[in-house]
Amino acid sequence: MSSAGSTQLRAGRKEWAALGLLVLPALLLFMMLTILFLAIPYLAADLRPSSTQTLWILDIYGFLMASLLVLMGTVADRFGHRNVLVTGAVLFGVVSAVAAYTDSPAMMIVWRALLGVAAAMQMPTTLGLIFTTFQDPKQRGVAIGTWAAAISAGVALGPLLSGLLLEAFSWRATFFVAVPVMAVVVIGAPLLLPGRQGPSAGKLDLFSALLMVLTLLPLIYGVKSFATTDSPMLSALAVVVGVLFGVWFVIRQLRSSEPLLDVRLFKNRTVSGALGVFILSAMGLGGVYLMFTQYLQLVKGLAPLKTGFAILPAALVLIVVAMRSPVIARRVRPGYVIATGLAVQVVGYILFTQIDSTTGLPWVIAGFIVLYPAVSPSMALTTDLVVGSVPPEKAGAAGGLASTVNDLGISLGVAIIGSIGTAVYRNGVDDKLPEGLPDAAADAARENLDGAVAAARGIPGSVGDQLLRVARDAFTTGLNTAAATAAVIAAAGAVAAAVSLRHVPPTGSAVPAGPSGEASPAESVSAAEAD
Template sequence: MSSVSSSSESRAGRKEWMGLGLLVLPAMLLFMMLTILFLAIPYMAADLAPSSTQTLWILDVYGFLMAGFLVLMGTVADRVGHRNLLMIGAAAFGVLSVVAAATDDPALMIVWRAALGVAAAAQMPATLGLIFTMFRDAKQRGVAIGTWAAAISAGVAIGPLLSGLLLEAFTWRATFLVAVPVMAVVLIGSPLLLPRHHGAGAGKLDLFSALLLLATLLPLTYGIKSIAMGEPVLVSLLAVAASLAFGAWFVVRQLHSSEPLLDVRLFSNRTVSGALGVFILAATGLGGVYLMFTQFLQLVRGLSPVETGLAILPAALVLIAVATLSPVLARRVRPGYVIATGLAIQVVGYLLFTQIGATTSLPLLIVSFIVLYPAVAPSMALTTDLVVGSVPPEKAGAAGGLSSTVNDLGISLGVAIVGSIGVARYRSEIDGALPSGLPAAAESAARDNLDGAVAAAEKLPAEMGAALLRASREAFAGGLNAGAAVAAGIAAAGAIVAAVMLRHVPPTGAASATPEPDEQAAETVAAEGPGTKN
């Protein structure tokens, strides 16, 4: 009788579920801010006139800073309290959003986007930590974590759609200001619905490790972009070498720390390393192509923001449906195979994108994106649960934070890597295609990026402006083709990783499934957890 009573007391009630509703708001918004500028960037470029390199930094520095500080902020949350840090982060994010919206300098915009990334990092571990506090029952906690993960995926998906609506009614500055009312709701609702909670044993505040992680990410990004932009190879290679050195230092420091900032030993768990590897590959391939496709629709096909949002909408709706069905399918089919199939379909979508030209019909563009975009849904829907479910309960919070970090990192790497390749191909193709007699200023603007070419064409005589637009749009289509080809290779690698490294994970409905002998041996040597999802 007492065990039944205890079980009943551990189950969450209406207040906890309302609290979950509050927690998914910042989770959705913070990941939405990774993609919300995809449609806004042409309008921002027209006002701020950033270089192509500055444009990429504006887009991806938010994700890199968020990823770099996520794990550190988990330790801070244990010290100051998860609810307190959530509110501090929400207040900072709201203020910084207003400041960024008022900025007219591209360099300062990069600074404020970076600061927003740190404020976002303060909130994400707090949301997950509070979920673990509020939901003690394992089944309810699984539903809550699934809802939280779905909100993150939805945020990434709806960012450009919301941006299109905002741009139709307001300016690009509204894409920042939309965060203010959400953060106000978080600040008002947190004391009413969320418990006070401090970590049972607040770990060491290892700021140096967080800086090492940033020193790994940022030089790598700089090196990749420099190579793509045709800057001196030696400087680019030195940046990449520095990144690798800092990365090695970071790993060694974590392995020798009694309280590591990031428990890299979790990667010895086959399921954790496989799921996170798959997800970072899937997100990296998609991030850059998604950005270029939204620019293509606006700057090449001439769609308005709302028309662009409507063109993306069918694929987004299919993605939501596939994300909903993926966990159901994973009850009968091994999750690794479900994810691998999705990524294989995504490869087909990327290959369709390699055939897109400046005059490709809009229906064909929409159909190609419907093939490409929803195919990432299985990896989005299943990997977080695989990661969290494959480690002991005391490691679940760290595993969830690791999953969020990889999500940030993948999309930002996609913008950096695939986006830089697209810019490099654009510059290569535009060089031999510019009409003769262009003014020096127009030629320089057109060589830098498509935004500059469009702005320059408006100031030229009609015939010369039309020739410049044709050349720049064809060059941008070539950039999209090149980026899609690289993304196809990345997605193919992800499909192989999923099929090989996650094949031991049984269908989620097969709770009593017994691993094969070789699978048991593989999991026995794993340093953490059972290694399979039960």
């Protein structure tokens, strides 16, 4: 390729400014997955949700976002990525402002669900606009790495921002923070981002999108309700319904000439391997992360701001590791980089199985520094690995799959591992509540640790102290069990990464040139898979 052609491909100041704009929603939308982790005790004190409602408030956002990402990517292909990004940003900002004034647990679930829809409108457009804006392969790699690091940073910094806001304001401020960010996106998009690139031939398969939602929600409801209901048959029925809808969804995609989600991509072992490994990594972290923030506040008694700063060292290390992982993967096979991160996660989870309600704070924070950054290799490498392993005409579908798994893994962890922790907590307090405890206080304590702490404040003397001790011990046992479960999941992920991705060469390896004269990741992986 000529020098002039190369110069024409390379991005200038406007394109890098556009990347800064695109990073904002990616950072914020994943921050919203974790920003309520510290705020939930305060939200629960005001709204008084049940334990089931609390879990839905936390993760309905993530589930709807994950369920609709692929559909919204198709919508963006048809109506323009910039148009859908701006529409989603407006909806997100307006609903965030409304949610901040909500006083009903049921309505909070509704608003969080709508935020998930608005988030799904934005995530695939940010990645699609990066592919449109950055034509030079090397610059595009840097841009995708920055985008992935922003997602990691959003997950990491959500609790810290929440702590700062809770210290100065109330839990309602965790919703208001989205309004100015979305305003910047709405104003900046027409100035910096390319307009509509022309309609896509992709069909808007709304029925398939509905089937995807009907697959995920009954499955998650069934998992949740095993820990919070006395009707295991109802829980099992919900799981069966979700599985049946899932089978219907897969059959429909296989029969469609223009599927909403090209499930045939899973025949590519790099795609299936990378996504499977990442969902295992994110699942373990999602549930333990939520319980850890509650442990710091409700067991160790830290104020929100101190809790945020307790998490900060691990968050900073995570961002550094996320930025360095692609560099390491230029020399070491990405599968081995991801497997190493997961193995370190296992060590961190094992450390968490040893803590109790009296463990010193430095030991707890040190364990989290081991555990938390170890998820970032899979976070940083998955998207580029998946998108680079398929032909260019399937890059959009592969990118949608990567974004879906990013989101779904954390949400599944909150639901599944959070439900395990809830079940262990309830078993731990049920037979150990002190004598003479009022029925209302006993019911609140059995519901969750938030209820036990609130009830103990209203009971003076040794009875209140004993209730608090029993509840904290039970919650810590639940955290131990959740960490042990996550350790098994992470260990399985480490083995899967080392085995299923061992064929992928280091990204800096010499590979056949693509049409532009640059190295083609898809060709590299295809050649490796043929060996």
